[in-house]
Amino acid sequence: MVSEISPRSARAQKQVDALLEREGIRRDRNLDYTCGVYDDDGALIATGSSFGSTLRCFAVSDGHRGEGLLNEVVSHLLERQFARGCSHSFLYTKPESARFFSDLGFSEVARAERAVFMENRRGGFASYCAGLQKTPAGKTAAIVMNANPFTRGHRYLVEKAAGENDFVHLFVLSEEAGPIPFAVRRRLVRDGVADLPNVVLHDSGPYIISSATFPSYFLRDDDDAIRTQAALDVSVFGGIARALGVTRRYVGDEPTSHVTSLYNEVMAARLPELGVDCTVVPRMEADGRVVSASTVRQAIHDDALDTVADMLPESTYRYFASPEAAHVVQAIRAMDEAKHY
Amino acid sequence: MEIKKPAAAGTLESSDAQVMIEPGDGKIELSLQSSVMNQYGRQIRATILETLERLDVTSAKLTVVDKGALDCTLKARVECAVFRSCDASEANIPWGGAVR
Incomplete structure (x- = not known):
């Protein structure tokens, strides 16, 4: 019983x-x-x-x-x-x-x-892979981002990948895990890359960095657990890369978030074994400051959106300055800490 | 009967079967796994499909993990999952109607 x-x-x-x-x-x-x-x-x-x-x-x-x-x-x-x-x-x-x-x-x-x-x-995973929008043969890259929210740093990463490859598959994390809802994050990404015709936008679904594959991304855990889960996540990504013909993954280097830097470390070690190159792109800087989504969230939290205006693409800035974003701004303000651990 | 939401019935214990049913896209999709597949696979499949037909279910995704359930058990589990998936199990199980 x-x-x-x-x-x-x-x-x-x-x-x-x-x-x-x-x-x-x-x-x-x-x-x-x-x-x-x-x-x-x-x-x-x-x-x-x-x-x-x-x-x-x-x-x-x-x-x-x-x-x-x-x-x-x-x-x-x-x-x-x-x-x-x-x-x-x-x-x-x-x-x-x-x-x-x-x-x-x-x-x-x-x-x-x-x-x-x-x-x-x-066959759940196989049918997820089969359902993804494919691109014709060519040099194909992938990026996975939380875009919480979409900054000029994200834009820079996408632009670089789009310039160096024929096609870019851009996955936006669909897990709801913060004050900015997925629908908003996705929309800001879509608006922010609308002028890049070779970028295909996907929802990450349950298989890429979701609370199922990678719970410690969202909730504090010890390093051993993070590494094991990251390794599994990378191995799942390998399956998706095969389905889409992706041979390169671009990641932003991560100086401030502990979990993301561990994840990047695991990726750099394992992706090549799966036939995917891992390109780590240094952070973009604006006025001597590193562009980062957590800095932006902190600024929104402190009611100082204008101090990070140079970190945001126009579409993102416009959104957060508009009355439409009022409830999201409210939710960010209500948080104790806006940074990713 | 129309499958409106995911539902499950049964267990993974020996001599039982776990039936999971979800809304389908116009046809019956049955994924069957059984510990006695080689001996009774065809019979199990037939029983499940027959039960669905009797309940007038024409569109559903069904996942059955069978642990050696008898035909009557399979029928009961499939019926129960279908009723749960269209909230019929709350009040109006069609005794003597679609269920025989």
């Missing part, structure tokens, strides 16, 4: 920690639901958790293998995911455990040496 484990019950949470530790699994810092199975003596013998659309932190006690406990736990979690309207679920697991999950209807999206990333839809 699977039951919910309350985050407020210190005793139950301690049991979860102990079980995970015994089975050599790192407990995620970000979980929004945990469940477990107890034996007759009240000892926890199996557990699993979820966060957003991902299932994680599974463990079955050593003495209770082969009793189908994992099946019960996964069934329970999937049922709950469906009940709250989330039909597409993801999980990571150790490579040696992947076969258990593939028996439960999960299929592999990508793998790195220490983790496998799976989804509960067969």
Whole structure:
């Protein structure tokens, strides 16, 4: 019988920690639901958790293998995911455990040496790749950006890639993870690159730097977790690059955000193995200051939009100066800290 | 019956099957995985499709992970998923109607 484990019950949470530790699994810092199975003596013998659309932190006690406990736990979690309207679920697991999950209807999206990333839809990733707008053969590059919001630095990166290649696939992160909604970020990117005919705009969807593939991008976590997730994300990107014929990825160098700089480091090491060149472009400077979206957010936060006017393309500046942006500006002001960790 | 939203029924435990159903695009798309695929794959597929036909479902994406469920179990799980997906399970399950 699977039951919910309350985050407020210190005793139950301690049991979860102990079980995970015994089975050599790192407990995620970000979980929004945990469940477990107890034996007759009240000892926890199996557990699993979820966060957003991902299932994680599974463990079955050593003495209770082969009793189908994992099946019960996964069934329970999937049922709950469906009940709250989330039909597409993801999980990571150790490579040696992947076969258990593939028996439960999960299929592999990508793998790195220490983790496998799976989804509960067969062919989900293949159909995402097939659905992307393709470009004719030619020198093709890709850029992934959060554009939070779109600055002249982003513009500079896109312009450079568009100048050096026949086609550029530009992915805008579709995860809602900050005060500036995706629809606005996307629109500002679209307006900002409208004059570049060889740029194709895509939504990143659930597979590129989403809270499913790369939760630590959005929520604080330790470096080891960031590296593993970054490696998986890069490996997923490899699949997308193959589908689109992308041979080059442009990234802006990242002096201020810890997680992005780790991500860039992993990319630089791994992309070449996947047949993609990684070009790191130094930050653009305006008046001796590095152009950065977090500086812009900070300025909006401090009600000083005009101090960063030289960092913004006209379309972005116009948007934030207009009354239409009032609620977004309000949301940025309401934040404690506008910088990405 | 029209599939209006994603829904699921059943579990991944032995002798059961997990059925997930989503709105389709004009046809039935069935993705079936079974622990007894080699022995009973065809029979399982036929049972699922028959049940959908009986419920007059013509457009749906269906994912079934079968763990050796008997025909009656499969039918029950498919029916339940369909009813949940069009909110029929709240009040008006068509007993004796589409369900036989």
